Amino acid sequence: MKNFIATLLQRYKNLGIILKHFDGLAALGLRLYLVPVFWMAGTNKLMHFQDTIDWFGNSDWGLGLPFPSIMAALATSAELSGAVLLALGLFTRLISIPLIITMFVAIFTVHLPHGWQAIADPNAPFANAQVLASAEKLEKAREILETYGNYDWLTSSGSLVILNNGVEFAVTYSVMLLALIVLGGGRYVSLDYWFTRK
Incomplete structure (x- = not known):
């Protein structure tokens, strides 16, 4: 067991020497x-x-x-x-x-x-009240765009999100x-x- 640990430590040390150049x-x-x-x-x-x-x-x-x-x-x-x-x-x-x-x-x-989040995500662990409130607003925006806009075209470059502008x-x-x-x-x-x- 001691030989195995010593070999493992030596290989780890050798890896560090090799990676030093990168x-x-x-x-x-x-x-x-x-x-x-x-x-x-x-x-x-x-x-x-x-x-x-x-x-x-x-x-x-x-x-x-x-x-x-x-x-x-x-x-x-x-x-x-x-x-x-x-x-x-x-x-x-x-x-x-x-x-x-x-x-x-x-x-x-x-x-x-x-708060923390740059993009509002109500499911994230650091969601504050402002972010939690964004879920309803985002859903309403989707409904409006699906009814009155070309939703598939509007979201073809990415998902619709709400900017929270956090830190x-x-x-x-x-x-x-x-x-x-x-x-x-x-x-x-x-x-x-x-x-x-x-």
């Missing part, structure tokens, strides 16, 4: 997942920059943030430069910090009142960025790696 793939996967997320968010803000400023500053229907022009410029530039730097794997740890800050601002100013995605992106602060850009697959080697 540890950059995890960081690459995180980076490539986040690039389109931040690129789309940043370009959307940039293309509608005045609307972004208005939304950041208005306390009636927006976020009510102080210095909305500066905040909009900071968020837009962090997301756009973040997407480019993450794609290259350049200054990965450094750019992850302002991106986490933008996620925290989004969590606390936009998403937190809606789920923003928290997930924050955790991914936190992992990149620890991992860096990744061995062999980032400019960070090659520049630090020199």
Whole structure:
């Protein structure tokens, strides 16, 4: 039995040695997942920059943030430069910090009142009252669309859902960025790696 355990431990250790050369793939996967997320968010803000400023500053229907022009410029530039730097794997740890800050601002100013779920699913374990109420609204919307619309065409690209806009995605992106602060850009697959080697 001792020999079996010792052999098993040695094989596990050998596996770790072999996989060490592929540890950059995890960081690459995180980076490539986040690039389109931040690129789309940043370009959307940039293309509608005045609307972004208005939304950041208005306390009636927006976020009510102080210095909305500066905040909009900071968020837009962090997301756009973040997407480019993450794609290259350049200054990965450094750019992850302002991106986490933008996620925290989004969590606390936009998403937190809606609970956890991004998409309302009354059967999920974290369903709050707002999500539970969405089941009746979704069923009513289906009835209306089946009666008065082309329901098959409308749902041919995916199921009809209700956006809950909870913290789920923003928290997930924050955790991914936190992992990149620890991992860096990744061995062999980032400019960070090659520049630090020199």
